[in-house]
Each structure stands twice: as C-alpha cells, then as structure tokens.
Amino acid sequence: xxxMAPPKDRAQVEEVIDEASGKVYLPPCQIACPIGMxxxxxxxxxxxxxxxAQEAYDQIIRMGDEIYQKNPxxxxxxxxxxxxxxxxxxxxxxGTIRRRMLLRFLSDYYLxxxxxxxxxxxxxxxxxxMVGGGPAGLMCAYILSKKGYRVTIIERSSELxxxxxxxxxxxxxxxxxxxxxxNLVRIAHIDVKYGIKMGDGxxxxxDLKNDGYRxxxxxxxxxIPRPLTIEREPVVGVELDGVVFGLNLLFDxxxxxxxxxxxxxxxxxxxxxxxxxxxxxxxxxxxxxxVSIVCLECEEKASKDGIPADVExxxxxxxxGIGITYSRGVEEIIxxxxxxxxxxxxxCTSVFDENGLFNPKFNYSDVVYLEGDVxxxxxxxxxxRTFYQQEGLLDERxxxxxxxLTLMSNRKEGVFIGGDVRRVGFAAEAMRDGMIAAExxxxxxxxxxLKSGREKGHESAPIPSRExxxxxxxxxxxxxxxxxxxxxxxxxxxxxxxxEEAKRCLYCGPCRSCKACVALELQPEIPEIExxxxxxxxxxxCAFYCPYQAVKLDSPGGVSFDLxxxxxxxxxxAKCPAMALELENWERERISDLISQLSSExxxxxxxxxxxxxxxxxxxxxxxxxNIRTIDLPCAARVDNLHILEAFQKGVDGVLVAAxxxxxxxxxxxSREAQRLVAKLKERLDQIGFEDRxxxxxxxxxxxxxxxKELRQFRQRIEAVVSQREGK
Amino acid sequence: xxxxxxxxxDEILDSICPYRxxxxxxxxxxxxxxxxIREAKTLSQLLELGGKxxxxxxxxxxxxxVKQCDSFLTASALKPQMDGAxxxxxxxxxxxxxxxAELFPDLPVLPAQNTHFIGVEDREGGxxxxxxxxxxxxxxxxxxxxxxxxxxxxxxxxxxxxxxxxGKCEMDPARDCAWELIFQRLEKQGKLDLLKEFRPPRNxxxxxxxxxx
Numbered sequence: 029x030x031x032m033a034p035p036k037d038r039a040q041v042e043e044v045i046d047e048a049s050g051k052v053y054l055p056p057c058q059i060a061c062p063i064g065m066x067x068x069x070x071x072x073x074x075x076x077x078x079x080x081a082q083e084a085y086d087q088i089i090r091m092g093d094e095i096y097q098k099n100p101x102x103x104x105x106x107x108x109x110x111x112x113x114x115x116x117x118x119x120x121x122x123g124t125i126r127r128r129m130l131l132r133f134l135s136d137y138y139l140x141x142x143x144x145x146x147x148x149x150x151x152x153x154x155x156x157x158m159v160g161g162g163p164a165g166l167m168c169a170y171i172l173s174k175k176g177y178r179v180t181i182i183e184r185s186s187e188l189x190x191x192x193x194x195x196x197x198x199x200x201x202x203x204x205x206x207x208x209x210x211n212l213v214r215i216a217h218i219d220v221k222y223g224i225k226m227g228d229g230x231x232x233x234x235d236l237k238n239d240g241y242r243x244x245x246x247x248x249x250x251x252i253p254r255p256l257t258i259e260r261e262p263v264v265g266v267e268l269d270g271v272v273f274g275l276n277l278l279f280d281x282x283x284x285x286x287x288x289x290x291x292x293x294x295x296x297x298x299x300x301x302x303x304x305x306x307x308x309x310x311x312x313x314x315x316x317x318x319v320s321i322v323c324l325e326c327e328e329k330a331s332k333d334g335i336p337a338d339v340e341x342x343x344x345x346x347x348x349g350i351g352i353t354y355s356r357g358v359e360e361i362i363x364x365x366x367x368x369x370x371x372x373x374x375x376c377t378s379v380f381d382e383n384g385l386f387n388p389k390f391n392y393s394d395v396v397y398l399e400g401d402v403x404x405x406x407x408x409x410x411x412x413r414t415f416y417q418q419e420g421l422l423d424e425r426x427x428x429x430x431x432x433l434t435l436m437s438n439r440k441e442g443v444f445i446g447g448d449v450r451r452v453g454f455a456a457e458a459m460r461d462g463m464i465a466a467e468x469x470x471x472x473x474x475x476x477x478l479k480s481g482r483e484k485g486h487e488s489a490p491i492p493s494r495e496x497x498x499x500x501x502x503x504x505x506x507x508x509x510x511x512x513x514x515x516x517x518x519x520x521x522x523x524x525x526x527x528e529e530a531k532r533c534l535y536c537g538p539c540r541s542c543k544a545c546v547a548l549e550l551q552p553e554i555p556e557i558e559x560x561x562x563x564x565x566x567x568x569x570c571a572f573y574c575p576y577q578a579v580k581l582d583s584p585g586g587v588s589f590d591l592x593x594x595x596x597x598x599x600x601x602a603k604c605p606a607m608a609l610e611l612e613n614w615e616r617e618r619i620s621d622l623i624s625q626l627s628s629e630x631x632x633x634x635x636x637x638x639x640x641x642x643x644x645x646x647x648x649x650x651x652x653x654x655n656i657r658t659i660d661l662p663c664a665a666r667v668d669n670l671h672i673l674e675a676f677q678k679g680v681d682g683v684l685v686a687a688x689x690x691x692x693x694x695x696x697x698x699s700r701e702a703q704r705l706v707a708k709l710k711e712r713l714d715q716i717g718f719e720d721r722x723x724x725x726x727x728x729x730x731x732x733x734x735x736x737k738e739l740r741q742f743r744q745r746i747e748a749v750v751s752q753r754e755g756k
Numbered sequence: 757x758x759x760x761x762x763x764x765x766d767e768i769l770d771s772i773c774p775y776r777x778x779x780x781x782x783x784x785x786x787x788x789x790x791x792x793i794r795e796a797k798t799l800s801q802l803l804e805l806g807g808k809x810x811x812x813x814x815x816x817x818x819x820x821x822v823k824q825c826d827s828f829l830t831a832s833a834l835k836p837q838m839d840g841a842x843x844x845x846x847x848x849x850x851x852x853x854x855x856x857a858e859l860f861p862d863l864p865v866l867p868a869q870n871t872h873f874i875g876v877e878d879r880e881g882g883x884x885x886x887x888x889x890x891x892x893x894x895x896x897x898x899x900x901x902x903x904x905x906x907x908x909x910x911x912x913x914x915x916x917x918x919x920x921x922x923g924k925c926e927m928d929p930a931r932d933c934a935w936e937l938i939f940q941r942l943e944k945q946g947k948l949d950l951l952k953e954f955r956p957p958r959n960x961x962x963x964x965x966x967x968x969x
Contacts, residue, residue: 565822567787572879605790606820607797670794673801715765716806 039547041066044538044592051485053592055537057112057127059486062453062460063099063167067112067127068537070095072544074130074530076642081523085137092138093145094547100170100216101163101459103139103208104192106132107200107516109456110338117491117536123500125533126521133526139204142211151217153177154473157241159226162190163455164247164447166212167462168469173216175470180219180241182231188213188220190249191448192455194278194304196311197514202282227415233443242473245435245465246416247447247458250409256299258359258390265361266405270368274298274308274406281311281514291317297371297398299358300406301325306341308406309350314512321345322353322398324376324388333379340503347508353398357390361403370399411449421445434468434478435461444468489593490577492534495700496691501529531692538592550641555596555612555662557589563608570600570609575696597695598666602705614662619671626657627678633750635743636675639686640664640702642694643727643735656739664688665698669709672722682721682746686735689726699726720749757786757877758849759884760869768799768845769806771866772814775842780868781834781856782820783848788877789884791847791869793820799847799868817841824852831859838863873906892962898950900941905958907934913955 044053057067073091077084095102109128116124153176158165161183169179187193188209192200213220224231226248236244253273256263265271280286291312298309301323313319325335335342335354342352356373363369375394381387416422421439423429429438430445437443446461471478504519511517521529535542539554546553557578566585578593579600598611610616627634637658661667664687672683685706693699706724713722723745725738772778782796800816807814821833824846834844834856843864846853849871857865873886889906895913896903905911909927916935919926923936942948 563793565784565787565792567784567790567792569787569790605787605792605794606784607792607794669798670801673798673805676805677801712762712765712802713805716769716802717809718805 038553039543041069041543042540044540046487046592049485049487051487053489053538054486054541055535056115056117056488057125058537058541059488060115061112062456063463065095065099065102065112066542068533068535068542069544069547070134071125071127071130071530071533072535072542073548074133074526075533076544076548076550077523077527079524079527084523088134088137089141092134092141095134096138096145097174099167099459100212101166101208101455102131103135103142103204104200105456106130106135107204108192108195109454111454111456117534118497118500118532121494121497126501126503126529129503129521130526130530133521133523135204136520139207142207145211145215147215147217148173149176151176151178154242155180155240156469156473157182157236157239157244159244159246160184160190160248160447161188161220162247162249162447162458163192164249164458164462164465165190165245166209166218167459168245168247168446168466169218169462170212170216171463171466172469173218175466177470177473178219179216180221182221182224182226182236184223184225184248186222190247191458193282194275194307195282196278196307196314197282198310198314198511198516199307201516227418233419233440243442243444243469245444245446245462245469246421246449247445247461247465248412248415248449249458250411250448250452252410252412253405254408254410256358256361256405256407258357263358263361265363265368268361268363268368268403269366270363270401271361271403271405274300274305274404275409277404278304278307278311281315286315288315290315291319291402294318294402295400296320296402296404297322297400298404298406299323299371300408301335301337302406302408303337303341304408305406306337306345308404310341310345310348312402312404313345313348313350314514317402319349320351320353320398320400322356322358322371322373324357324379325354327352327354332384333376344505347505348512349508353396356396356398357388359390359392359395362397368401368403370397371403372397409448409452416445416449419443431478433464433482435465436468436472436478442472489536489538491536492576492696494534494691494696498532498691500532501525535595535694539595540592545641551596551613551662553613555598555614556591557594557596557600558610558612559587559589560608560610561586563606565606565608567605569603569605573599573603573697573701575599575698595695597663597698598661599663599695599698599701602666602668602701611662611666614666616668616670619659619668620674622659623671623675623678623680626659627675627680630657630680631655633681633743633746634679635682635684635739635746636680637684637686637739638664638667638671639735640688640698642692643686643688653739653743655743663695663698664693664702665695667702667705669705672706672709676718676721681750682723682742684739684742685722685724686727686738687724689728692728720745757788757875757884758851758871759786759873759875759877759886760789760791760849760871762799763868763870765802765806768866768868769803769810769812772803772843772845773810773812775864776813777815777817777840777842778845779834779837779841779843780816780818780845781824781837781847782818783824783846783852784820785823785825785848785852788879793818795847796820799845821848821852824848824855827855827859830855834859890963891958892964893959895955898953898955899938900945900947900950902934902938902941904934904938907932907937911958913958915951 055068112127113124118125155178158169158181161181173179189205253275296312296317296319298321309319309321326333328334355376357376358371359374360372373396374390374392377391378389435444435446444465446465447458506517571579571581576593578590580588601609601611631654635656641660675683687699687702690699703724710722727735780796780800782792784792796818800818819837821830824830845866845868847868853867874888875884875886877884886906891905909925920933925931925933
C-alpha cells in the first residue's frame with residue numbers, strides 16, 4: 029500500500045480493556061513479566077529485522093531505546109531473567125520462545141551504544157532518596173528522574189547493583205553490570221552516595237528529611253544468609269573451620285578477593301537446592317573443587333517437593349560434574365580438630381506441608397554421612413531488619429507494615445519500602461517494586477490519590493494455533509572442558525538466529541497492545557474490520573475462517589466482531605460471499621484504485637504482484653523492474669479473487685501472489701487459504717483460456733533472492749504467453 | 757441447503773453468447789456453496805475476460821436476491837435491475853432459475869450452476885453431502901435421524917443388503933453403509949426394536965408436485 033509515516037503517538041501501545049470484566053488483555057508473557065515489558069512488540073520487530081547487520085543496526089538501537097524507556101536495566105535482564113518464558117504458549121508445543129536470548133541479543137548490540145546515549149533533561153523538582161542501590165532502587169530512581177525529580181541513591185557498599193553483584197560472572201559478566209549501571213547513573217542524573225549506612229546510630233530517616241528529601245524509597249535487599257536449622261533449632265557445628273555461607277563466597281569471588289585455585293583438590297559440599305545454591309556449586313567447581321550438592325527437595329521438579337532450581341542450572345551443573353544428593357537434610361555438622369569433616373544427613377520425607385508451608389519432615393533412621401573439606405550453606409537469605417525496627421516501620425509481629433498496593437509505610441508518610449526486603453524474589457520483581465514506588469511517590473508529592481485506578485486484572489486472549497510448530501533452538505554452551513572458568517559460556521544469538529526465533533512467536537496478545545507493524549511503518553495503524561449489517565447474509569464464513577476467534581455468531585442471525593482479538597489479516601473479508609466486510613486501510617476501493625494506477629503505468633508485459641507484507645522487510649520501494657508492480661497486503665489472506673480478475677481486466681498480463689511459507693505464516697492459515705484461492709481461480713481461468721497467467725509462490729525472508737528468482741521465471745512465462753498471443 | 761456446482765465457464769459462455777447485456781443474479785438463500793454477490797461479480801469478471809478472448813464484448817450487471825425460490829422476493833429484487841437486460845444468468849438452484857423464468861417469461865433465463873441435491877456442508881473438510889431426496893414420506897424418526905433413502909446406495913428401507921464390508925458400501929467403498937450407521941445410532945439410543953417394524957415399499961405417489969401451505 030501507499031504508506032505514510034505514522035505520527036509517533038500512533039505507534040504507541042494501547043491498553044486493550046475488556047468492557048465486561050474491566051480486565052486488560054495482554055499476551056501471557058507480558059502478564060508474567062513483573063515490569064510488563066512489551067515482549068510481543070519486540071518479537072514482532074526482531075522478526076522483521078533486515079538480515080544485513082549494518083541495515084539492522086539502526087533498527088536495533090531504536091528498539092533498544094524504546095525498551096530502555098520502560099526498563100533501563102534490560103541489558104542485564106537479557107542475561108539473567110526468563111520469567112516470561114515460563115508462561116509462553118509455545119511451551120506445550122515445541123518449547124518456549126527463547127525471550128531471554130532475544131533480549132540478550134538486543135543487549136549485546138545496545139551496550140556499546142549506551143555509552144553515547146544522551147542523558148535525560150536535568151531534573152528540577154523535589155529531592156527523593158532511595159536507600160539501597162539494587163534493582164529496586166535503581167528502577168525507582170530512573171522513573172522519578174524521568175518525571176523530573178532530583179534523585180539520590182544512598183548505598184552502603186562501594187558499588188551499585190545490590191544482589192546483582194552476587195551473580196557469578198559466567199552468567200552475568202561484570203562489565204555488563206558496570207556499563208549498564210554507570211550509564212544509568214549518568215543518563216538519569218542519579219546522585220549516588222556510597223558507604224552510607226542507615227540505622228545503628230548512623231543516618232536516620234529524620235536526617236534524610238532534614239537534608240531536604242521529600243520522600244524515601246527503602247530497598248535494602250536481603251543481606252543475611254539464612255543459617256541451617258533442624259526442627260527449628262540451629263544445627264550444631266556451624267562454627268567449624270571450612271563452613272562458609274555460599275553467598276559470601278559469591279560476593280568475594282566477584283570482588284576478585286579469592287584465589288582462582290581456592291578449592292583445588294578439595295571436596296566441597298553445597299547445601300541448598302535453589303538457583304543460588306547452583307551458582308555457589310558451579311562457582312566452587314570453577315575454583316577447582318570436587319563439588320556435590322545436597323538438598324531437601326526431590327528430583328521430580330513437578331512434584332510439590334521438587335527441586336526449585338531451573339532445569340538449565342541442573343543440567344549445566346551435572347555436565348560440569350556436580351552430583352546431587354536429593355531428599356536429605358543436615359542434622360549435624362561434624363568436625364575434627366576444629367575443622368569441618370562431614371555432615372549427618374537424615375532422609376527428608378516431606379518439605380512442604382499440606383498448607384504449602386516450609387515444614388520439612390525427616391526419617392532419622394535413614395541417615396547417610398557425606399564427607400568433605402568445605403561446606404557451603406546456601407539455603408536462602410533474610411533481610412536485615414534492625415534499621416526498620418529502629419525507625420518503627422514494623423508491626424507488632426515484626427513484619428513490614430506497608431500498603432501492598434502503593435508500598436507506602438502505614439507508619440510513616442512519604443516512606444516507601446520494596447524489593448527483596450518486602451518479599452525475596454527475582455531481580456525483575458524488585459524492579460517492579462521500584463516502578464510501583466516511583467508511581468506512588470510521584471502521586472504523593474503531587475498530592476494525588478495514591479490508589480485510584482491502580483488495581484488491574486489481566487487476561488490472556490485465546491491462543492492462536494498453528495498447523496506446524498517450529499522446533500525450539502538449543503542453547504549453545506561451551507563444552508565443559510572449556511567452560512570451567514568465569515567467562516560466559518552461553519553463546520548469544522546471531523542476527524539470523526534472533527530473527528528466526530522471534531518469528532516463532534505466536535503473537536498471542538491483541539494488536540493494539542503491540543503495534544510492532546505500525547512502529548515499523550508497515551501500516552499506518554491497526555486496521556479495523558467494518559461490517560455492513562445490511563449486506564450480511566449470516567452465512568458464518570467470517571466466524572468459521574477467523575484464525576483468532578475474533579468473530580462471534582449471534583443468535584438468531586448476524587455476527588459481531590471483537591476487535592481486541594482481531595489481528596486485521598483480512599481473511600474474513602476475502603471469504604465473505606456478501607461483500608459485507610471491509611478492512612480499514614485495505615478497502616476494496618483503495619486496492620482497486622492502486623490496480624488502475626499501477627496497471628496504467630507499468631510496461632508490457634505487465635506483471636502485478638500481490639505480496640504479503642511480512643515476506644520482505646524493510647519493504648522495498650515496490651519496483652523490481654519497469655514491467656513489475658507490487659501491492660502489499662496485510663497478509664496473503666487478504667488476496668481477493670475480485671482484485672486478481674480486476675487486474676486482468678485492466679490489461680495486466682500476469683498476476684503473482686507472494687506469501688510466506690505456510691509454516692511461517694503470522695496468521696496461521698493466511699498463506700494456506702491464499703494458496704487455495706489461487707488454485708481454485710486458476711482452474712476457472714483455464715476454462716476460459718487464461719492459462720498460465722496466475723501463479724502462487726511462497727517466499728521466505730530467509731532467502732531474500734527467492735522472490736527475485738520466482739519473478740524472473742514468472743516473467744519469462746508471461747513473456748511467452750504474450751508473444752504467443754501477439755503472434756496469433 | 758440445495759447444493760449446486762458451477763457450470764464450466766465455456767458452457768456458460770456458449771449459452772450467453774447470443775446476448776450482450778446480461779444480468780447476473782446471485783442467490784443468498786442457501787449460503788453454501790456461496791452464490792451471492794461476490795460470486796456474481798467474480799463470474800462477471802471471468803465471463804468478461806473469456807468473452808474478450810472470443811471477441812465478444814459483454815455488458816454485465818450484477819445483483820443478488822435473498823432467496824430466488826421465493827417469487828415475491830425475487831420479483832421485488834430483480835424488477836428494478838432488469839432495465840435493458842437481454843438475458844438473466846442465475847446462480848441459484850433449478851428452483852431459482854425457474855422462478856425468474858416464470859416472473860420474466862419474455863426473457864431467456866440461463867443457469868450458471870448445476871443443481872445436485874439437498875445436502876449439508878462440512879466446512880472443515882470442504883465437502884457437501886446429500887442428505888434428503890424429498891421423498892415426501894420422511895422416516896427419520898424411525899432410523900435414528902439417518903436417511904436410508906438418500907444415504908443407502910440402494911435406497912433400502914428394511915435393513916442392510918449384506919454387501920457392506922467394514923462398514924463401507926459395496927457400491928462405493930468411500931461411502932458409509934447407511935444401515936450400519938442406523939444400527940449403531942439406534943443401539944446407542946437403546947431403540948433397536950424400531951428395526952423390527954416392517955416398512956412397506958416406498959410409495960412414489962407421496963412425492964408431491966404441489967402443496968398448499
């Protein structure tokens with residue numbers, strides 16, 4: 029189609045709200061993402077990247093800039109977070125879309141550019157302080173700075189990042205954290221005060237007030253490793269030499285305080301079954317140790333007592349030679365000469381009770397002893413609550429007394445609390461708390477209602493189906509013998525791999541909350557279906573053929589469209605026998621006008637191509653040769669026999685329909701239906717002596733030469749037809 | 757639905773050949789296969805192209821009727837469109853074609869479809885199948901809702917012929933044995949005793965040619 033660059037705001041995503049329930053429709057990945065990143069939109073954009081790296085670069089940077097607006101820590105998320113993948117609708121088919129790897133792909137392009145990214149406008153509004161420079165505090169500071177507040181982060185250590193600094197470098201390289209955070213501080217004009225401790229006779233909240241801060245967000249994380257207990261009593265022997273908290277090891281290793289051969293020739297036992305325990309075990313393995321894990325949980329991940337660590341961690345650890353002893357607790361740590369020697373491990377018969385609470389049960393008659401030189405305890409962390417107590421922020425049972433919707437303290441106005449200290453979770457969950465607090469602080473300082481309109485439910489749209497589900501790409505890890513060091517061992521996606529993977533996405537969410545195609549200027553806006561009820565004959569074709577369940581048959585007659593589900597493919601329009609439907613921007617008239625215009629200007633032998641807009645991107649200028657013209661359609665599904673015949677009537681000699689291969693079709697059935705339509709029409713054209721004038725071809729973006737090749741062949745055929753006709 | 761199939765285009769071209777101005781009348785009555793305005797327009801385009809190759813310059817006008825078998829509806833829909841038409845090409849079943857022919861006795865009315873049967877549509881499989889021969893003596897109440905008159909190749913009324921193999925008809929292995937289907941349905945409904953009842957040979961006098969509604 030003739031495209032005009034859409035104004036910027038038209039490409040912005042919209043909230044699609046179900047009128048009846050008031051719930052917001054989103055794809056499940058986006059609902060799963062704690063900060064609600066526009067996942068479908070980025071997948072749509074990656075899927076349409078040009079395969080030439082140079083050409084793709086600008087587009088990727090623009091994409092990164094857009095993601096950055098919502099999530100300035102995304103270059104880090106691409107290495108560590110895959111929460112969205114757990115909800116992906118592809119999971120039950122051939123495996124989730126590898127969103128984390130796609131984000132990392134963007135991150136690897138974007139990080140070098142980040143150094144030159146312009147800073148935000150200098151903030152001028154009230155001063156706000158964040159206590160704690162982890163993901164929650166950083167996120168809150170960034171959003172408030174964008175809103176014009178002067179932000180300060182008070183950090184007790186000498187660097188920002190909080191819990192991110194505990195993640196082993198083979199998973200998250202230090203330079204990724206440093207580049208992301210240093211630039212964030214610069215871009216958002218964050219004033220960071222290092223080495224300042226709150227509480228314990230040092231700084232208080234009143235001090236911050238006196239310093240002119242009008243609101244405070246406290247997110248101090250969980251610094252204290254949880255000690256081993258059995259039957260709610262501390263396990264004896266923790267004071268022995270060689271018994272260490274795993275968390276401390278991780279921090280020391282990242283700080284470069286540990287010899288690379290620390291555990292050479294030593295047997296290391298790690299207690300714990302979570303991801304952090306695996307971080308500790310795999311770190312110890314990289315320090316030369318002979319490592320094994322012992323955990324309460326059992327091997328069957330799906331059971332209520334299943335091991336909580338990610339499958340990738342368990343597989344990776346096993347490849348690296350880390351054995352796991354499942355379903356064992358630690359009853360006693362036994363030493364010899366003040367040094368750790370072994371642990372006594374009774375069988376764990378149940379971890380969680382019927383209420384889902386952590387309440388392990390043991391069979392003390394079934395006991396094994398595990399011997400080792402070092403014991404690393406990694407069974408969780410707890411917050412340091414003294415400061416909160418001193419400030420009177422806890423309730424009588426010692427819990428944080430905050431409003432869970434706004435995160436404001438119920439005890440002190442203008443004080444907000446979030447992140448791990450509120451509930452231990454993933455980095456992205458802490459970032460969500462930072463987002464919530466920033467919104468609350470903005471409202472608080474403007475004197476607005478803190479709560480109104482903030483409670484939103486989410487709902488997934490019906491899952492689009494496919495005839496063929498493409499296999500999930502394997503993660504590529506360096507072989508074990510090459511990866512027992514602190515270099516990242518997971519290979520990132522190449523441009524081509526990223527495009528292929530993004531193309532697997534089913535685009536489960538509504539178009540209006542995505543608009544990738546609009547942002548890429550494929551179409552000026554999301555087209556709507558218009559129904560002329562007077563023409564409708566209630567045949568139900570639209571409802572039957574719609575790939576998205578967007579059409580409902582009404583009783584006793586007629587149909588209604590749910591535009592939240594409609595993706596504007598136009599299949600219903602092509603299938604409507606009563607011509608009662610129109611697709612906005614691709615109206616019959618408009619396509620007819622284009623056919624008239626193109627057929628009059630194109631040279632003989634005249635060839636017209638109806639092309640699915642997803643087959644080639646960026647769209648070429650529509651000209652291949654003086655005798656070929658192209659009309660782009662929203663999907664091959666919108667190819668209409670009326671338009672094909674109209675082209676012939678207007679003197680076009682040959683019509684080519686170019687669609688995506690069936691398995692790549694964004695709409696599931698669009699390409700297949702177009703193929704059927706062409707086959708049927710060809711049969712009838714043959715009956716009147718119009719043989720060989722119409723051709724269907726599927727062209728893949730994987731092979732950009734393919735369309736040119738198809739066109740060359742088709743052109744030869746049409747030339748032959750025309751010369752034969754003229755010879756007659 | 758009355759199931760029809762498009763006539764070959766060269767046959768239609770032959771039939772409209774003597775005329776220049778032709779009205780193509782679609783019918784929305786039976787929705788499958790679609791014979792409405794889109795098909796009328798598609799047909800006009802195809803015939804125009806085919807006409808050109810034969811050196812013929814047709815002038816088509818296209819329209820559609822809610823139900824061509826209803827003479828009142830058809831008259832009111834077509835009368836305003838008829839101006840100057842030398843012939844009408846109807847996309848309806850034989851009943852529709854004859855309705856127009858009766859309404860406009862001076863005009864040649866030509867069928868664009870071959871009418872096959874009263875049937876049902878399976879959109880999933882893209883198939884239309886016969887379900888009723890309009891025998892005038894419906895016995896579906898006693899055969900579990902499956903019509904042996906249409907679906908049994910021999911039109912038997914008192915059970916299977918014995919020639920079926922693996923549930924398929926001996927005349928055409930693609931076709932299910934209607935009596936086997938009837939047996940299974942009645943067995944499921946616990947009404948096998950219905951089969952014990954003798955049915956006299958079909959009375960062709962019951963096939964009415966005129967009724968008062």
